[in-house]
Amino acid sequence: MNDILGVLSAPVDPETxxxxxxxxxxxxxxxxxxxxxxxxxxxxxxxxxxxATPKGLVxxxxxxxxxxxVLEMLASKISPRVLHAPRRLETAVREIDEYFGxxxxxxxxxxxxxxxxxxxxxxxKHLPEIGYGQTLSYRQVAELVGSPxxxxxxxxxxxxxxxxVVVPCHRVLRTDGSLGGYIGGLDAKTTLLNLEAAA
Amino acid sequence: MKQPFEKxxxxxxxxxxxxxxxLLGVHDAxxxxxxxxxxxxxxxxxxxxxxxxxxxxxxxxxxxxxxxHRATKRNAVAVEALPETPSDLGVPGGDDTDLxxxxxxxxxxxxxxxxxxxxxxxxxAEIAAILGGTVDAARRAAADGLNTLRKGYPxxxxxxxxx
Numbered sequence: 483m484n485d486i487l488g489v490l491s492a493p494v495d496p497e498t499x500x501x502x503x504x505x506x507x508x509x510x511x512x513x514x515x516x517x518x519x520x521x522x523x524x525x526x527x528x529x530x531x532x533x534a535t536p537k538g539l540v541x542x543x544x545x546x547x548x549x550x551x552v553l554e555m556l557a558s559k560i561s562p563r564v565l566h567a568p569r570r571l572e573t574a575v576r577e578i579d580e581y582f583g584x585x586x587x588x589x590x591x592x593x594x595x596x597x598x599x600x601x602x603x604x605x606x607k608h609l610p611e612i613g614y615g616q617t618l619s620y621r622q623v624a625e626l627v628g629s630p631x632x633x634x635x636x637x638x639x640x641x642x643x644x645x646x647v648v649v650p651c652h653r654v655l656r657t658d659g660s661l662g663g664y665i666g667g668l669d670a671k672t673t674l675l676n677l678e679a680a681a
Numbered sequence: 682m683k684q685p686f687e688k689x690x691x692x693x694x695x696x697x698x699x700x701x702x703x704l705l706g707v708h709d710a711x712x713x714x715x716x717x718x719x720x721x722x723x724x725x726x727x728x729x730x731x732x733x734x735x736x737x738x739x740x741x742x743x744x745x746x747x748x749x750h751r752a753t754k755r756n757a758v759a760v761e762a763l764p765e766t767p768s769d770l771g772v773p774g775g776d777d778t779d780l781x782x783x784x785x786x787x788x789x790x791x792x793x794x795x796x797x798x799x800x801x802x803x804x805x806a807e808i809a810a811i812l813g814g815t816v817d818a819a820r821r822a823a824a825d826g827l828n829t830l831r832k833g834y835p836x837x838x839x840x841x842x843x844x
Contacts, residue, residue: 486827486830490780491699491799498698502694502698502711505711505715506690506715506722510718510719510722515719515723520687554682557684557685562683562684563722564685564686564687565686565690
C-alpha cells in the first residue's frame with residue numbers, strides 16, 4: 483500500500499510544472515484572463531518585480547518591498563487574476579536592461595497609473611520631465627506642478643510612486659542636495675544617480 | 682483576502698496534476714490540468730473567500746477529466762502510444778506509467794475515491810458529496826480501489842506471494 487501511494491504521490495519534477503505553467507500563461511493571456519501579468523528581473527539595484535495590466539506597466543517593486551506582499555496588494559486593488567506571465571513584460575524588461583546598461587535614457591512604455599490618484603498621480607505624471615542625469619528639489623517639483631507650497635505632498639507622491647526607476651522619483655532631492663528618502667532604499671537611489679551621472 | 686492566482690497554481694498545481702493523472706493516465710493529464718486552471722482562473726474572482734480552494738480545483742479537474750475522457754473516446758485515440766519522453770514522475774527505477782494506467786483502469790467510483798482521498802487529501806464525507814453516496818460507500822470504494830491496485834501492481838506485492 484505504501485508503495486502505491488508513494489508512487490502516486492511522488493514529487494512531480496519542476497520541469498513538468500514549469501512547462502505546464504508556461505502553457506497556462508500563454509493560453510490565459512490569449513483568452514484575456516490575465517488582469518495582472520508579472521515577472522521578476524535582476525538589476526544592479528536588486529531583483530525588481532515588474533507587473534503590467536493590459537493597459538500598461540502598473541508596478542515596479544524593489545525587493546525590500548516584499549514581492550509577495552506587492553502581489554497581494556495588486557490582487558486586492560486590481561484583480562486576483564494575477565499570473566506569472568513574462569511575455570507581457572518583454573519590452574519593459576528590455577528597456578530596463580538597456581537603462582542599466584547605459585544604452586537608454588528615457589522609457590518608452592505604456593504606463594497604467596491607476597494605483598495612484600489625485601495630486602500624487604499628477605506629480606508622478608510630471609516626474610519624467612526631469613531629464614536623465616538631472617535632479618530637482620522637492621520644492622522645484624512643487625513649482626513644476628503648479629503647487630509651489632505643496633512640498634510635503636510632493637515628497638509623499640515620490641515616496642508612493644508605484645513605478646520607481648521608470649518614473650524617475652530618484653531624481654528628486656532635498657533642497658540642500660541631500661538624498662531625501664527613497665522607496666528602494668538610499669543605496670538604490672545613489673546607484674541610480676551615479677549611473678546617470680557617469681553617462 | 683484573496684490570494685493572487687499565481688499562489689493558487691503554486692500551491693495546488695502538483696495535487697491537481699496527480700488527480701488528473703489518476704483520472705486519465707499520464708498521457709492526457711496535461712490537457713486536463715491546463716483546462717482546469719484556465720477554467721479556475723476565469724471563475725476565480727467570484728469564488729467566495731471562505732471556499733476550500735483545493736476541493737474546488739479537484740471538482741473542476743474531475744469535470745475536465747470527464748470532458749477529456751469523452752473527447753478521446755469519441756475520437757478513438759489510441760492510448761497505447763505513449764509519448765517517448767522519460768517518465769517525469771520523479772521515482773527512479775519504477776515503471777510508474779503502469780501504475781497510473783492501472784489506476785485509470787479501476788472501476789470509476791474506486792478510481793475517484795482513491796484519487797480524492799489519497800492524492801487530494803479530501804475527507805470521506807467530502808468525497809461522498811462528490812460521488813453522491815454515503816460516507817461509508819466512499820470509504821469502502823477507496824479501500825477496494827487500493828486493494829485492487831495492490832493485487833494488480835507487482836511493485837506493491839512481494840514476488841511469488843501468489844501462484
